[in-house]
Amino acid sequence: MAETKPTARPLSPHLQIYRPMLTMMMSIIHRLTGVALALGMVLLVWWLSAAAMSDDYFNLVQELFGSWFGKLVMLGFSWALIHHALGGLRHLIWDTGRGFELKTVELMARANLAGSFSLTILLWIVGYGART
Amino acid sequence: MSLRTPLGTVRGLGSAKTGTEHWWMQRVTAIANLPLVGFFLYFIVAHLGAPRSAVVASLANPLVAILLALAMVSMLWHMRLGLQVVIEDYVHGAAAKLALLLFNSFYAAVLGAAVLYAILKMSFGL
Numbered sequence: 001m002a003e004t005k006p007t008a009r010p011l012s013p014h015l016q017i018y019r020p021m022l023t024m025m026m027s028i029i030h031r032l033t034g035v036a037l038a039l040g041m042v043l044l045v046w047w048l049s050a051a052a053m054s055d056d057y058f059n060l061v062q063e064l065f066g067s068w069f070g071k072l073v074m075l076g077f078s079w080a081l082i083h084h085a086l087g088g089l090r091h092l093i094w095d096t097g098r099g100f101e102l103k104t105v106e107l108m109a110r111a112n113l114a115g116s117f118s119l120t121i122l123l124w125i126v127g128y129g130a131r132t
Numbered sequence: 133m134s135l136r137t138p139l140g141t142v143r144g145l146g147s148a149k150t151g152t153e154h155w156w157m158q159r160v161t162a163i164a165n166l167p168l169v170g171f172f173l174y175f176i177v178a179h180l181g182a183p184r185s186a187v188v189a190s191l192a193n194p195l196v197a198i199l200l201a202l203a204m205v206s207m208l209w210h211m212r213l214g215l216q217v218v219i220e221d222y223v224h225g226a227a228a229k230l231a232l233l234l235f236n237s238f239y240a241a242v243l244g245a246a247v248l249y250a251i252l253k254m255s256f257g258l
């Protein structure tokens with residue numbers, strides 16, 4: 001078996017001493033929102049399953065989701081979904097080989113954040129308006 | 133001495149597995165998710181605080197039921213592929229990795245079965 005000799009190679013910087021950059025944070029957030037959405041899927045399935053069960057049970061679940069804590073979770077979920085969807089769009093643009101110029105990358109990151117916050121607020125305004 | 137031939141012990145140990153297919157399906161489901169998630173958000177907003185009968189009535193429309201089912205399947209499929217990458221990136225022990233990957237598949241399958249059953253039940257007015 002070939003031995004691997006320890007050589008003095010330069011180490012890549014550790015995450016802890018790496019200057020945080022917007023693009024790096026966006027990459028992490030895309031992954032975090034993806035995992036958060038995966039956990040949140042249980043809630044969506046629960047809601048639809050409750051609707052398929054009985055009036056009483058559905059009312060209970062609607063009440064839980066409509067409580068301040070339920071609303072907080074749903075606010076987080078809706079933002080994560082919209083942010084991840086826009087971030088995914090960014091990935092799909094990169095997949096076509098476009099949008100790799102530093103300026104464009106930076107611009108898309110900012111548009112992603114601005115878009116996710118404004119669309120989430122818009123969704124909740126429409127939601128409150130449409131509430132029956 | 134082992135029953136296995138030397139060639140048999142090394143076959144399939146390379147890194148070339150099904151990466152391309154995985155990557156591609158992550159994109160296919162991502163593209164499908166864009167309109168389907170939009171529809172799903174619309175469906176939720178349209179039923180905020182609504183009684184159960186209103187949800188059931190909406191799902192009586194086959195188009196609504198089919199779109200909702202497609203949305204859930206696409207999201208859960210995409211979710212399973214995505215979580216698989218996260219697990220493979222961070223979990224290196226062979227046993228722990230296998231266990232988590234199995235759990236990941238079962239998680240998606242159970243959620244999918246439950247939600248499709250719920251959608252069909254309501255759509256058929258049962």
Ligand code: HEM
Pocket residue numbers: 030031032033034035037038041084085086087088089091092158159162163165166167169207208210211213214215217218
């Ligand atoms: C319109 C909706 C969505 C779009 C366009 C989208 C797009 C994407 C894309 C392009 C990737 C690959 C990113 C990469 O290669 O690094 C990805 C990863 C991922 N997505 Fe989505 N997605 C959407 C919705 C969802 C939903 C609903 C879930 C959960 C149920 C989810 C969970 C994940 C996870 C867990 C990953 C893996 C994250 C990672 O590897 O860092 N996504 N998404």
